[in-house]
Amino acid sequence: MNMKNGLKTVIMLLLISLVTACGSNTAKEAPSPSEGTGSEESSASKAVEIEFWHGLGGKLGETMQVIIDDFNNSQDEVIVKPVIQGNYEETKQKLQAAIAAGDPPAAVVAEDRDWAKKGYFKAMDEYIAAQPDFEPDDFVESFLIQGKVDDKQYFLPLYGRTQLLYYRKDMLEEAGISPDKLATWEGLAEVARQMTVRENGETKVYGWEPMWNHSNLIDATLSRGGKILSDDGTQVLINSPEWIETWEAFRNWIHDEKIMRIHFGGQGWEYWYKTIDDVMQGRAFGYTGSTGDMGDLDFSIIGAAPQPGWEGHEAKPEAAGVYAGILEKVDPEKQEAAFKWLSFFTNRENTAKWSIETGYIAVRNSAAQDPAFVAYTEENPHFKAPLQQAKTASPYFIDPTNGKITDALQLAADKVEIENKSAKEALEEAQKTAQRELDKFLGKQ
Numbered sequence: 001m002n003m004k005n006g007l008k009t010v011i012m013l014l015l016i017s018l019v020t021a022c023g024s025n026t027a028k029e030a031p032s033p034s035e036g037t038g039s040e041e042s043s044a045s046k047a048v049e050i051e052f053w054h055g056l057g058g059k060l061g062e063t064m065q066v067i068i069d070d071f072n073n074s075q076d077e078v079i080v081k082p083v084i085q086g087n088y089e090e091t092k093q094k095l096q097a098a099i100a101a102g103d104p105p106a107a108v109v110a111e112d113r114d115w116a117k118k119g120y121f122k123a124m125d126e127y128i129a130a131q132p133d134f135e136p137d138d139f140v141e142s143f144l145i146q147g148k149v150d151d152k153q154y155f156l157p158l159y160g161r162t163q164l165l166y167y168r169k170d171m172l173e174e175a176g177i178s179p180d181k182l183a184t185w186e187g188l189a190e191v192a193r194q195m196t197v198r199e200n201g202e203t204k205v206y207g208w209e210p211m212w213n214h215s216n217l218i219d220a221t222l223s224r225g226g227k228i229l230s231d232d233g234t235q236v237l238i239n240s241p242e243w244i245e246t247w248e249a250f251r252n253w254i255h256d257e258k259i260m261r262i263h264f265g266g267q268g269w270e271y272w273y274k275t276i277d278d279v280m281q282g283r284a285f286g287y288t289g290s291t292g293d294m295g296d297l298d299f300s301i302i303g304a305a306p307q308p309g310w311e312g313h314e315a316k317p318e319a320a321g322v323y324a325g326i327l328e329k330v331d332p333e334k335q336e337a338a339f340k341w342l343s344f345f346t347n348r349e350n351t352a353k354w355s356i357e358t359g360y361i362a363v364r365n366s367a368a369q370d371p372a373f374v375a376y377t378e379e380n381p382h383f384k385a386p387l388q389q390a391k392t393a394s395p396y397f398i399d400p401t402n403g404k405i406t407d408a409l410q411l412a413a414d415k416v417e418i419e420n421k422s423a424k425e426a427l428e429e430a431q432k433t434a435q436r437e438l439d440k441f442l443g444k445q
Contacts, residue, residue, distance in 0.1 A: 002264075021327070024131075024180050024301075026366040031066070032107035046076075046077075047076055047078060047079050048078050048160045048333050048336075048375065049078075049081060050078065050079070050080055050081065050106035050337050050338050050341065051083050051107075051111075052080050052106065052109065052338075052341065053084075053091055053095065053106070053108040053369070053421075054082065054084060054109040054324075055086060055087045055090065055091045059357065060358055061084065063354060064082070065082065067344075067350055067353070067357065068080050070350075071341055071344045075136045077337070078337040078340050078341060080341050088110070091108065091109065092110060092112070093109060095108055098314070099327070099387060100314060102278070103331055104330060104337040105327060106326065106330050106335065106337065107325065107326050107338040107341065107342060108324065108325060108327065109158065109324050111146075111147070111322075111323035113154075113398065116154040116155075116325070117425060119328055120327065120328055121154045121325040121326065121327060122154070122325075122326045122327065122328045122335055124154065124156065124326060124339060124342075125153050128153060131339075134343060136153075138364045138365055139364055140160065140319070140361070140363055140364070140365060140387075140390045140393075142319050142321075142394060143160050143321040143363050143390070144363075146174055146321050146323070146395050146396055146398070147321065147394045154325055154326075155324065156323060156342050156346055158321070158322050158323065158345060158346065158354075159321070159351070159355070159358070159363060160321045160360060160361035160363060160386075161290060161291045161322070161386055162193060162290075162307075162317060162359055162361065162390060162393060163215065163219055163307060163317060163391055164289065164290075164306065164307065164385050165182055165188075165286060165304065165307055165308070165385075165388060166279060166286055166287055166297060166302055167179075167182065167285055167286030167305070168279060168282065168285055168286060168301060168302065169302065169303035170301045171195060171285055172191075172285075172303070175195065177191055177194065178349065179303060182305050182308060184309060184310060184311050186250070186310065186311050187308070188208065188308055189207075189253060189319065190258070191207065191285070192206075192259040193209040193257070193259050195207040195285035196258070203258055203261075204283070205282065205283060205284065205285065205366075206260060206284040206285070207259040207260060207285050208253075208258065208260045208284065208285060208286055208287065208288075209260060209261055209263070209275050209278060209279070209287040209288075210250065210254075210262055210287070210417070211288050211290075212262045212263060212264040212272075212412070214406070214409040214412070214413035215318070216288050217250060217409075217413050217417075218315035219245065219288075219307055219316065219318055220307075220310075220317075221246040221247070222315050222316040222317060222318065222359060222394045223310060223314070223315045223316050224245065224246050224309070224310045225313050226238075226240060226246065227439075228243030228397050233400070235438075236405065236431050236435045236438055237431075238408075238409065238412075238427055238430055238431050239424075239427045239428050244427055246310075246425035247412075247416050247427060248302055248422065248424070251423055254417055260416050261284075263273075263420055264414075270359075272374070275287050276289065276293060276297070279302070280297070280298065280302075282381075287429035289362055291361060292359060292431055294382070297361055302382070304385040305385055306385050306392075307389060313388070316392060316394045317393055318393060318395070318396050319394070319396065321363065321391035322360075326338045326339060326342070331411055336341070345439050348366045348367055348369075351363050351364050352367040352370035352372055353372065355383075355386075356372065356373060356376050356383075359383075359386075360386075361387055361390050365391065367387065368384075401437040401440070401441045402439065404434065404438075405434040406438075408430040408431075408433040408434040410432035411430065412429065413426075415429075
């Protein structure tokens with residue numbers, strides 16, 4: 001018995017020694033917080049992770065992901081997790097549901113002035129003021145203004161778009177005409193007359209093709225000094241002389257002189273591609289189209305230029321931005337993180353990079369001095385036109401009647417461009433309709 005008890009005691013002592021030794025070795029092998037994996041885990045745990053919703057696909061989506069990766073790799077304070085939505089409307093629907101559920105993303109590619117007024121979005125002015133290198137004055141003014149609601153910056157422009165002149169530079173050279181002739185609408189019309197080719201009473205080559213929509217006519221009117229609303233926002237001015245003279249000029253060019261035409265109707269974007277195809281195939285000298293068209297054009301034969309003004313007037317076509325906002329009902333640290341991300345996306349280098357990769361307009365004036373942008377535009381001079389135009393552009397019209405004024409303008413444009421109705425008659429009718437809708441809106445406030 002005594003020997004058995006002694007043996008048990010020895011075995012127990014050996015086991016205790018082994019456990020103690022293992023524990024000691026484990027403690028020695030564990031890295032300190034300042035070493036290796038522990039440091040990485042500590043940094044990751046301190047980083048603020050935010051969701052960023054957007055509905056961009058194709059080349060836009062690919063470029064967005066590259067810039068997100070650049071941001072995440074450039075610092076260890078914020079991690080941006082993109083959540084890709086189907087489209088703009090789907091994004092808004094899901095965002096509304098997320099807000100109602102109390103679980104919105106930190107930032108989203110969206111802009112809604114009514115939602116900003118309802119408190120869904122956070123104003124960024126305090127962040128802008130606290131970041132000396134943000135330089136809001138460097139932003140293209142027309143883009144930055146559109147992101148303001150009640151004089152507060154609720155949305156930041158990510159990129160912009162506008163309508164440009166696209167023309168056959170080979171046809172211009174053959175005719176011995178300088179591109180400078182396109183600097184006014186009067187000059188463009190004269191070039192269009194020279195470029196128009198008729199055979200047996202039929203027009204074979206048109207001098208110009210405005211794009212079907214009211215937007216081209218609005219741009220031309222703003223470039224004559226016209227306004228949509230009075231400065232106090234109470235009067236619709238779309239029957240002023242500037243409007244009537246501009247729209248009547250286009251009616252004359254399309255229907256009387258037949259030096260211009262528009263494609264209209266069809267399925268989806270059919271009219272758009274028919275217009276582009278006319279120019280590419282030499283059935284038209286040029287057309288007015290979007291910055292987004294650049295990927296569909298052959299710039300070995302196509303030139304691009306800003307839209308013109310009328311003689312004695314500066315060109316002031318609209319330029320619209322695509323915006324991002326920060327949500328109100330998220331943690332303050334996530335709001336701050338979201339601003340860091342949006343600030344990174346809109347810095348000079350990245351807005352220039354976005355423009356080069358996608359063809360859309362950079363939102364900072366200084367992008368024109370970015371080395372990569374300078375090198376690219378030297379090889380692709382047509383690429384200078386969008387940013388050049390944006391510098392003098394008018395902010396995109398925000399219709400207070402939820403689209404009723406722009407609907408009236410679209411109807412009037414069709415009457416002038418398609419039905420050959422006089423501009424005065426079409427715009428007088430549109431003004432009455434638009435004023436009635438504006439009065440209804442103002443009466444509700």
